[in-house]
Structure formats: structure tokens, C-alpha cells
Amino acid sequence: MELAPFIVTLKTASTATFLAFFIGIGLAYAVVRMRHGQGLADAVITLPMVLPPTVVGFFLLLLMGKRSTIGQFLLQFDVSIVFTWKAAVISAVIVSMPLMYRTARGAFEQIDQNILNAARTLGVSEWKIFWHLMIPNAKHGILAGAGTDVHSSAGRVRRDDHVRGQCPERDANHVDGDLFGGSSQRL
Amino acid sequence: MRLLVDIRKRLRDFTLNVSFTVENEIFALLGGSGCGKSMTLKCIAGIERPDEGRIILNGRTLFDSDQKINLPPQLRRVGYLFQNYALFPNMTTAENILFAAVGTDEEKQRKLRENVERFKLSGLEASYPWQLSGGQQQRVAFARILSSGAEILLLDEPFSALDSYLKWQLELEFDMVFAAYDNSAILVSHDRGEVYRISDRVAVMNRGTIEAMNTKREIFENPLTLSAALLTGCKNVSAAHKQSAEVIRAEDWQMEFELGRSIPDEINCIGLRAHALEHRRSAGENTFLMRVEQTIEDNFSYVVMIRRAGTEARPIRWEMDKQLWRSIAADEIYVHFPPSKLMLLTDGREG
Numbered sequence: 001m002e003l004a005p006f007i008v009t010l011k012t013a014s015t016a017t018f019l020a021f022f023i024g025i026g027l028a029y030a031v032v033r034m035r036h037g038q039g040l041a042d043a044v045i046t047l048p049m050v051l052p053p054t055v056v057g058f059f060l061l062l063l064m065g066k067r068s069t070i071g072q073f074l075l076q077f078d079v080s081i082v083f084t085w086k087a088a089v090i091s092a093v094i095v096s097m098p099l100m101y102r103t104a105r106g107a108f109e110q111i112d113q114n115i116l117n118a119a120r121t122l123g124v125s126e127w128k129i130f131w132h133l134m135i136p137n138a139k140h141g142i143l144a145g146a147g148t149d150v151h152s153s154a155g156r157v158r159r160d161d162h163v164r165g166q167c168p169e170r171d172a173n174h175v176d177g178d179l180f181g182g183s184s185q186r187l
Numbered sequence: 188m189r190l191l192v193d194i195r196k197r198l199r200d201f202t203l204n205v206s207f208t209v210e211n212e213i214f215a216l217l218g219g220s221g222c223g224k225s226m227t228l229k230c231i232a233g234i235e236r237p238d239e240g241r242i243i244l245n246g247r248t249l250f251d252s253d254q255k256i257n258l259p260p261q262l263r264r265v266g267y268l269f270q271n272y273a274l275f276p277n278m279t280t281a282e283n284i285l286f287a288a289v290g291t292d293e294e295k296q297r298k299l300r301e302n303v304e305r306f307k308l309s310g311l312e313a314s315y316p317w318q319l320s321g322g323q324q325q326r327v328a329f330a331r332i333l334s335s336g337a338e339i340l341l342l343d344e345p346f347s348a349l350d351s352y353l354k355w356q357l358e359l360e361f362d363m364v365f366a367a368y369d370n371s372a373i374l375v376s377h378d379r380g381e382v383y384r385i386s387d388r389v390a391v392m393n394r395g396t397i398e399a400m401n402t403k404r405e406i407f408e409n410p411l412t413l414s415a416a417l418l419t420g421c422k423n424v425s426a427a428h429k430q431s432a433e434v435i436r437a438e439d440w441q442m443e444f445e446l447g448r449s450i451p452d453e454i455n456c457i458g459l460r461a462h463a464l465e466h467r468r469s470a471g472e473n474t475f476l477m478r479v480e481q482t483i484e485d486n487f488s489y490v491v492m493i494r495r496a497g498t499e500a501r502p503i504r505w506e507m508d509k510q511l512w513r514s515i516a517a518d519e520i521y522v523h524f525p526p527s528k529l530m531l532l533t534d535g536r537e538g
Contacts, residue, residue, distance in 0.1 A: 117234045118273035118328075120260035122287035122335040132286065136277040 012085055016092035021146050023093065024100025029130060031101075032108045049098040060091060100145045107141025108134055188371035190339055194230055194240035194250070198223065203230075203237075203395040209339075213365065215374040215382040215403070217418055218392035224375045227392075228341045231373070232267045233260035245338055266337030266368075270344045272328040274316035280327050281312040288334040295334075302330035305363070321349055322357055329364050340364070340372040346381060358384060379420045383407060391415040413534040416458040421530065422504040427457040435531070441500040444473055446526045456532040461490070461506040463528035467521040474523040477503075482512070493522060 031041050048056050064081050065071050074081060081087050111134060119129050135142070193206040203223040207214070216224040229235040231242055231249070239252040244265065249258050275283050284302055288295040303309055306326040316324060325345065332340065346354040358381070365372060376382050382389055383403055390400040391414065399406055399415040410416040416424060425439035429450045436443045437457050444457075467474045477493040480502050484490075489512040492502040496519055505522070 112271075112273065114269045114271060114273040115275060117232075117260070118267065118269055119275070119286075120234070121232045121263070121265055121267040121337075122331060123261045123264070123289060124286060125261060128286075133275060133277070 012088045016089045019093045020097040020100045024097045025104045027101050028104035045101050046098045048094045099148050103145025104142050107138035111137045191243040194237035196237040201395040205397055211371055212387040213372050215386035215389045216392055217382045217389055222392045223395040224392050228375055232265045233263050264338045266332035267341045272324045276316055279313050284330050284334050287331045289336050298334040302333050306330045340368050342374045391418050413456045413532045416532050421458040422461040423459040425457050439501040441495050441498045453533050454531045456534050458530040458532050461504045464505045465523040466515050467523045474521055477522045478519050
């Protein structure tokens with residue numbers, strides 16, 4: 001039995017979950033504290049969750065492919081993202097992070113605003129409020145989000161795109177698309 | 188302690204526009220729900236931002252729209268007691284107090300010991316908020332505010348969630364709390380009794396503006412506006428018109444009163460507290476024959492609804508001791524309206 005796909009899946013999923021966990025919480029905190037434009041930020045962050053995977057992949061390719069600005073910039077340092085397991089991580093993070101973000105945001109919003117305001121009037125810094133009040137009191141919601149996130153990341157990678165990326169007979173562009181998008185039309 | 192507040196803020200239904208100074212006193216904002224009194228406190232604490240104006244505490248500018256100053260709540264040193272006390276649910280009593288305390292570790296420990304003792308919290312240091320009674324929670328909230336070095340105390344309906352017995356217990360303990368603040372605080376409440384017992388000076392708020400502001404005695408005896416009269420618990424009001432220099436006619440009650448003092452032209456309402464009426468044996472000046480429409484037995488008093496005999500005027504509410512009513516009960520009765528107790532009011536809504 002070939003173990004490589006399994007190991008790559010595990011590696012990608014755990015890295016993606018780890019990243020999505022912190023990025024999701026960070027974005028949730030930022031959006032909860034926004035005074036204006038909450039709706040817009042919310043829409044942009046959750047967009048990857050509702051778009052078809054091919055579309056997300058296509059956008060990522062446009063953004064990071066060899067002909068894009070970011071791709072060109074990275075190439076100067078001899079770094080190419082597409083074609084590697086890092087690409088799979090990025091795509092998994094982009095698609096699964098909204099779940100983490102949504103649950104974390106919901107958990108933050110559940111906290112009684114008076115408790116946070118009381119801490120503020122008592123002179124407690126926003127940093128301490130985040131670590132000692134918001135995180136402990138939103139713990140359960142956040143952990144539930146993380147659980148869903150692992151599944152989501154693993155599911156993303158499970159599509160064995162990266163394995164197909166190693167097929168020599170396929171042209172590079174198509175592989176890129178698979179790597180980023182998790183296209184489900186192939187085969 | 189001196190606090191100056193002069194702010195405006197557009198709200199959904201009206202514009203909040205308040206201006207007052209608090210100086211070594213307990214100042215109360217009395218108003219119905221949604222009149223902007225809690226919003227005023229939140230602006231002082233920095234939780235909400237006024238559109239314009241300024242707030243100055245002990246010479247420090249907390250907010251000034253002209254100078255573009257808006258200190259975050261953390262830097263204002265304003266103690267805010269929330270209605271539900273807002274204790275940190277994931278922390279014990281001691282942790283709640285320590286979390287807010289300022290200074291070195293040693294100073295924090297000292298503040299904890301001092302305040303645990305002051306607020307009779309010993310033995311409860313390791314309890315979580317959900318294990319404490321309402322009264323204990325309030326004491327922890329005070330201990331926390333005191334440890335944080337606040338310069339003024341803001342109380343947002345501190346007793347409204349409590350039953351009457353506990354409420355009374357906490358009111359008795361308040362003296363001790365106020366003593367720690369040189370007897371300076373702002374109390375927000377809709378309960379006139381609470382306001383009268385606790386505060387020195389009262390501002391009556393209605394739809395975002397202060398309608399009347401005076402010492403509590405003056406404001407309860409002479410509320411000046413219709414809404415202030417109603418908020419201070421006046422049970423009987425009537426539209427009124429000046430008939431001559433010292434005579435006023437109460438339209439809703441269909442009565443004319445000889446006041447013995449000159450009546451300002453702008454008066455368009457008259458008010459009378461339910462306890463102010465007096466029983467008489469016969470007719471006389473400001474004494475009318477009244478018909479008893481209804482009697483209601485309350486726990487310690489009788490409430491008697493009376494209207495002028497032979498009319499369909501609006502009934503007037505009269506409250507008295509049970510004993511007194513039992514001795515005078517009749518279908519028709521002479522009632523004296525003491526001119527000094529008739530409150531001359533203006534209805535702000537008519538301009």
C-alpha cells in the first residue's frame with residue numbers, strides 16, 4: 001500500500017487547521033470589534049465557503065500563479081507555491097477558515113457585552129480582555145469550530161489533488177488548477 | 188470630585204442633549220425607560236461616543252469633540268456599576284478583584300485584602316459569580332471598582348433586578364460605598380423612591396433632555412413640568428387654565444381653585460399627590476362635594492377614587508390610612524384641596 005498520499009493528507013490537514021484556527025479567531029475578533037463595514041468584511045471572508053471549489057481555485061491561481069504579481073514576486077526568490085503541498089495548505093486554509101471564523105465570531109458575540117465593557121471601565125487592556133475574558137468565555141464555541149475545521153481541511157486534501165499533481169503526463173496549468181481548486185470534475 | 192458633562196448624541200428616536208455638573212454629591216438621573224439616562228452614563232464611561240460636546244472629570248478632559256479628544260474607557264478612571272453587575276464568569280471573587288486592581292503585585296494583594304474586608308466578602312474569595320447571591324455579587328462588583336482606582340461612581344439601575352427585601356438591605360449598605368467616594372456618584376433610575384432616599388440632587392429626563400433639575404426636596408415638591416410630576420409619582424394631573432390672577436380651573440376635574448398666589452401665564456397643567464387631600468365636614472374655600480366612585484383596599488391603605496358630585500369629571504385618586512377611611516367612609520364626602528399642595532405645571536409637549 002502506498003502511504004505517501006496519507007502522510008501528505010495528514011501533513012496538509014494539520015498545518016491548514018493550525019493556520020485556519022488562528023487566522024479564523026483573529027479575523028473573528030477583528031470583525032466583532034469593527035464599527036463599520038462588518039457586513040462587507042463578513043461577506044468577503046465567508047465567500048470561499050459558498051463559491052464552487054473550481055472558482056476558488058481559479059481565483060487562487062490568478063492570484064498566485066506564475067504569471068501573477070505575487071507569483072512573479074515569489075519567483076524572484078526562487079519560490080514557487082503552485083505545484084507543492086504548500087499550495088494545498090493555502091487552498092485548504094482559504095476554504096476551511098470561514099468555518100472557524102464563523103464559529104469563533106458567534107462565540108465572541110455570545111459573550112455579554114457588559115462584561116467586556118465592565119473590564120474596559122476597570123482599566124483592563126484590550127489584550128488582557130481578549131486572552132483572559134473573550135477566549136475563556138468563548139472556549140467551547142471555538143473548540144467546536146476547530147473540530148469542524150479539521151474535518152473540512154482533511155476533506156479538502158482527501159480529494160487527492162496533490163497526488164494527481166505528480167502525474168507526469170498532465171500539463172502544468174491543469175495541475176495547478178487541481179492543486180488550488182480541488183476541482184471535482186476531473187477523472 | 189467634580190464632573191462636568193455637556194454632550195449631544197443623535198439616537199434613533201430623539202437627540203440626547205444633556206448638560207450638568209456634579210460636585211461632591213450624589214446626583215440622580217430620573218427617567219422612564221429609553222429616555223437616554225443609561226446612554227448618558229455610557230458616554231461618561233467611554234463605552235458610547237457622543238456626537239459632540241465635552242466631559243471633564245477633576246480637570247481631566249475625557250471627551251472633547253472640538254479638541255478631538257476621546258479617551259478610551261481604560262484611561263477614564265470612571266467606575267461603572269452595571270445593572271447585572273457584569274462579574275467575570277470565568278473568575279473567582281478574588282480573581283475578579285485582582286484582575287481590575289492596579290499597582291504592583293504587593294499593592295494588588297493589599298487592595299484585595301482591604302476590599303474583601305470592607306465589603307464583608309471573607310470566605311467567598313474562591314467562589315465563582317454563579318455561586319453568589321445577588322447582594323454578594325453587587326458587593327464584589329463594588330470591591331472590584333474600588334480596587335481599580337476609579338474617581339467617580341456611576342450606578343446604572345443598581346437595584347432594579349432585586350426583590351424588595353434585598354433591595355432594602357443593599358440600600359442600607361450604600362452609605363459605606365459612597366463614603367469611599369467622598370459621597371460622589373451618579374445614579375440612574377426610574378424608581379422615584381430609590382432616587383429620593385439615596386440622592387441629593389435630581390435631574391428629570393424625558394426623551395433625551397433634562398426637563399427639571401433641582402435638589403430632591405424641591406423637585407418632589409415642585410416638579411414644574413408634567414412629565415417630572417408623573418415621574419416623581421404624582422397620581423393626579425389635569426389640564427388647567429388660568430382664570431384670573433390667583434384662580435385656576437382644572438378642566439379634567441371640573442373644579443376651580445383659589446390659590447392665594449399669583450399664577451404664571453405659561454401654566455397649562457395642575458397636579459396633586461394622592462396623599463395631599465383632606466377630609467372636611469362642610470363646604471368651604473377649595474372644598475368640594477365629591478362622589479366616591481370606587482374604593483380599593485391596598486395592603487396598608489385605602490385608595491379611593493372620587494369625582495366632583497354631579498359631574499362626569501375624571502376621577503381623582505386619594506390614598507389614606509385604613510383607619511381614617513373607615514371613620515369617614517360615605518358615598519358623598521366633602522374634600523379639601525390644599526392650595527399649597529396643588530402643583531402648577533407646564534406640559535413640555537405643548538411648547
